[in-house]
Amino acid sequence: MTTTPPATNAARALRALEDSSPTVRLRAALAVGTAPDPCFVGKLVERCAVEPEFFVRDMLTWALVRHPVDLTLPGLLREVRSDRAQARSQALHTLSKLGDRRAWPEITPALLADPDDEVARSAWRAAAVLVPEGEQPSLAAVLVTQLGRGERRTRLSLSQALVALGDAAVPALRAAEAAADPRVRAHALATTALSRDPDAGFGPAIEEAKRVVALDGAPGTDDEDRADR
Structure with missing residues (x-):
């Protein structure tokens, strides 16, 4: 009985990472992770x-x-x-x-x-x-500059990152709650609500925040404007 040399196995796995079949590539990545070897690292990074x-x-x-x-x-x-x-x-x-x-x-x-x-x-x-200990407030100050950006999934990701910073994000969020842009204000309010009650979910938090902003006299979003017509 003959066995396949380890070097041959490694070469085969490296080729499989570039196979035209996603299933073959998936199995190759699983095999490479199951039997780690320094020769795989460069190709894994490249494939990513x-x-x-x-x-x-x-x-x-x-x-x-x-x-x-x-x-x-x-x-x-x-x-x-x-x-x-x-x-x-x-x-x-x-x-x-x-x-x-x-x-x-x-x-x-x-x-x-x-x-x-x-x-x-x-x-x-x-x-x-x-983020290193002590750098959280500085990070929060940068992150809040992105409030109001993108679609729901993007906004949720930003809120989750800010919530993960805990109390260090509170001053930056409070400042953002007074921003001129209603989208920024609503996103900041929703993030604060999410930090207080993570189980409530982002969707209800953002809808409530939009309602609060609208009651404050801020211009509505495009969706809200269309609903009013």
């Missing part, structure tokens, strides 16, 4: 930047987390500075899973305001995980 399937990307991140952080961190930090939005987003997602605060200096204000919503959402989550 281009993998089109969400469930495969999630497995790639799992496989990376299974490797020693000293091997994965340098490549991930390079990807955070990539011109490719998916590379930035997935690297940030993986860094949030690693939780190694050596990555914190890469979470810049520019990244937290990235024009790509997926990158920004990943940056907010990573920042809430990686």
